[in-house]
Amino acid sequence: MKQLLIIGIGAGDPEYLTVQAINAMNRADVFFLLDKGASKQPLLQLRRDILQRYVTHDRYRLVEADSPERVREGDYAGQVHDLNRAKQQVFERLIDRELQDGQCGAFLVWGDPSLYDSTLRILDAIQSAGRLDFDYQVIPGITSVQALAARHKVPLNAIGQSVQITTGRRLAEGFPANADSVVVMLDAQDTYRQLDDPELEIYWGAYVGTENEILRSGRLVEVGEDIQRTRREARQTHGWIMDTYLLRRTPKDS
Structure with missing residues (x-):
């Protein structure tokens, strides 16, 4: 066989x-x-x-x-x-x-x-x-989700809280009501820019683990525009982009 x-x-x-x-x-x-x-x-x-x-x-x-x-x-x-x-x-x-x-x-x-x-x-x-x-x-292999968290040196979840993995297409319907942390993959439309919650933090990475790796993090309302610009420039430079990001509300404790 x-x-x-x-x-x-x-x-x-x-x-x-x-x-x-x-x-x-x-x-x-x-x-x-x-x-x-x-x-x-x-x-x-x-x-x-x-x-x-x-x-x-x-x-x-x-x-x-x-x-x-x-x-x-x-x-x-x-x-x-x-x-x-x-x-x-x-x-x-x-x-x-x-x-x-x-x-x-x-x-x-x-x-x-x-x-x-x-x-x-x-x-x-x-x-x-x-x-x-x-x-x-x-x-099995190490996913971009694991690599992203490792490169940013952050856990995916707050203590006792849930994590949801979704796509940009689904995030466009709104931040999941029952999730505190959301990992977003396959987002070609910069969907994070549609969110204006001041408590949301973003941990973004492109080409994670490669020589072209780019990392950005901070409060979404403060760094979202920079991430969008960086993402656009990277796509123009390399002809493609593979990125992932973690969104989470600022934890009250950790």
Whole structure:
């Protein structure tokens, strides 16, 4: 049977890789790398650098394929469904044609496969379709959420309080009523600028763990404009941006 490893490689710093992830990479015969275009080449190169740094044998192959792009028309859920269906076709072709029975293939997933990543959903759909016979194992990684908190040297939660992880699209509906701390991912619209609560603090980071890392923090009403400007300039400079932020009300005790 074919074996697959879905390996979380952390949020940017090669030293974020766990010992389990390194051991898993050394089991793989084939690594599947999805190319997301010229602007995302640094992410692809990081994967190559990680393999060169940690894999101790030269028996593996790299198989690259173009990653489908999301068509930004229609409703968001429909866009994501169509994107995942297109990725499923790519995954099926790679597993079928590039991996022999008894071999082990690997996908290197940015951050952790369980958080805002569709790889596991896609593999589950492939298995449910029944056209390919394979088994897979998931190797967890350090998420951008963990890395962000570590770089800012802050806990995610106040004592005994809750944390909610959400998206910019959901935050646009309002700050969650029952959450004291909110981690926001996938915010392309600077949604934090819509909030004017003077008690909110923000801990923002872009390219966390990489040589291009940018960090900003403070009361949202005081630093929000600077973060928006910094974010815009960084996108123009690098051609892409990957950022995350923590919003929390000023704790009365900690």
